Amino acid sequence: MRIVLGVGGGIAAYKVASLLRLFTEAGHNVTVIPTEASTRFVGTATWEALSGNPVSNSVFDDVHQVNHVRLGHEADLVVIAPATADLLAKAATGQAGDLLTNTLLMAHGPVLFAPAMHTEMWQHAATRANVETLRSRGAAVLEPATGRLTGADSGPGRLPEPEAIFDAAMALLQGPSDFQLPLAGRTVTISAGGTREPLDPVRFLGNRSSGKQGVALAVAARNAGASVRLLAAHMEVPPPAGVDVVQVETALQLRKAALAAAADSDAVIMSAAVADFRPAEVSDTKIKKRDDTADPVITLVRNPDILQELVELRNGTAGQKQQLIVGFAAETGDSDGGVLAHAQAKLQRKGCDLLVVNHVGTDKVFGQDTNSVVILARAGSEPQEASGTKTEVSAAIISRIGYELNSVSPRA
Numbered sequence: 001m002r003i004v005l006g007v008g009g010g011i012a013a014y015k016v017a018s019l020l021r022l023f024t025e026a027g028h029n030v031t032v033i034p035t036e037a038s039t040r041f042v043g044t045a046t047w048e049a050l051s052g053n054p055v056s057n058s059v060f061d062d063v064h065q066v067n068h069v070r071l072g073h074e075a076d077l078v079v080i081a082p083a084t085a086d087l088l089a090k091a092a093t094g095q096a097g098d099l100l101t102n103t104l105l106m107a108h109g110p111v112l113f114a115p116a117m118h119t120e121m122w123q124h125a126a127t128r129a130n131v132e133t134l135r136s137r138g139a140a141v142l143e144p145a146t147g148r149l150t151g152a153d154s155g156p157g158r159l160p161e162p163e164a165i166f167d168a169a170m171a172l173l174q175g176p177s178d179f180q181l182p183l184a185g186r187t188v189t190i191s192a193g194g195t196r197e198p199l200d201p202v203r204f205l206g207n208r209s210s211g212k213q214g215v216a217l218a219v220a221a222r223n224a225g226a227s228v229r230l231l232a233a234h235m236e237v238p239p240p241a242g243v244d245v246v247q248v249e250t251a252l253q254l255r256k257a258a259l260a261a262a263a264d265s266d267a268v269i270m271s272a273a274v275a276d277f278r279p280a281e282v283s284d285t286k287i288k289k290r291d292d293t294a295d296p297v298i299t300l301v302r303n304p305d306i307l308q309e310l311v312e313l314r315n316g317t318a319g320q321k322q323q324l325i326v327g328f329a330a331e332t333g334d335s336d337g338g339v340l341a342h343a344q345a346k347l348q349r350k351g352c353d354l355l356v357v358n359h360v361g362t363d364k365v366f367g368q369d370t371n372s373v374v375i376l377a378r379a380g381s382e383p384q385e386a387s388g389t390k391t392e393v394s395a396a397i398i399s400r401i402g403y404e405l406n407s408v409s410p411r412a
């Protein structure tokens with residue numbers, strides 16, 4: 001496919017080199033049109049080398065090819081990243097002062113804007129109106145990511161991650177023109193990894209969760225346009241870029257973080273392996289082995305069930321929009337019933353909307369890169385199977401969550 005990649009004059013222009021790579025590696029023919037201002041951040045030589053195509057931002061270069069008409073006409077897709085406040089304003093008002101704005105006026109295919117600017121500029125009434133105008137004309141304007149901005153401050157205004165822009169671009173190439181990312185404007189809280197319950201300053205009770213599934217879910221939710229809060233218990237993998245991370249260690253810390261983050265989240269996904277019990281006493285000093293005293297006996301007390309508490313709070317808050325709560329269950333079949341029978345009972349007991357069921361054995365799931373799950377819904381729809389890499393499984397779970405959040409019928 002032929003893609004025109006317009007680069008706006010913002011500091012995030014450097015991230016667009018990764019986006020260009022994703023496009024070319026997927027086999028697309030990309031023509032980059034940088035604005036004059038953007039070449040102060042990234043020079044045209046970078047775009048020429050990475051795209052393999054000539055780069056210009058002037059309507060007076062190669063005039064015999066009538067580039068200001070041809071590029072927009074021929075493009076299967078136009079992507080603007082970073083879409084600055086200035087570029088959004090120019091596009092909304094139909095200005096045509098340079099090659100990129102001419103191309104936007106001539107575009108026959110879908111147009112995708114990936115905004116990046118300071119939070120106050122993004123929230124300014126003028127920018128809101130420009131975004132509305134562009135969307136009403138069928139352009140896809142992504143929500144900027146939330147996080148650290150150029151200065152010390154943070155808020156919505158970061159360029160969405162290149163993978164998120166790429167996913168949106170590919171969906172646009174295939175999908176309808178009134179395209180919107182399924183989780184655009186949504187906030188999703190995801191717990192990941194395994195809690196550690198301390199015995200003394202050097203020892204803990206832990207579990208085998210690697211955090212890979214939770215991290216893959218965070219990436220999929222981010223790529224679907226959500227603002228993601230990742231509550232990270234112990235993980236063997238680093239958290240992804242473009243999500244807000246809260247580090248926790250114990251179940252009690254996770255509970256506190258989850259209740260706080262859930263308060264204004266559209267969906268909460270409890271994929272962390274939470275210890276059901278913790279040592280009743282935590283020694284301030286290292287427990288020593290001594291010949292003159294008896295070996296220690298560890299007494300455990302029960303941790304609160306965070307998922308259940310989230311469900312109770314959600315149901316108890318009058319007037320709040322209905323939040324979607326998703327639990328995970330690692331199950332083994334036994335003499336009392338099969339995996340799905342146990343999972344159905346757990347879904348009803350915990351009261352969450354969706355339960356993602358893993359069939360576990362010692363060789364399955366933990367630390368692996370692939371997974372096979374069944375998604376059960378409390379509302380009673382058919383169990384949905386998803387298998388493949390943890391990335392593929394996460395995409396299926398996130399797409400189901402998008403469907404549940406966006407469907408008009410109320411959840412039972």
Ligand code: CTP
Pocket residue numbers: 251270271272273274275276303304305306307308326327328329330
């Ligand atoms: N969970 C939780 N708080 C706990 C324990 C579990 O929020 N104290 C969540 C997990 O994150 C997961 C779901 O509950 O989403 C199911 O966890 P699981 O351990 O399978 O459920 P249990 O209620 O502990 O059931 P079981 O008796 O099978 O261990």
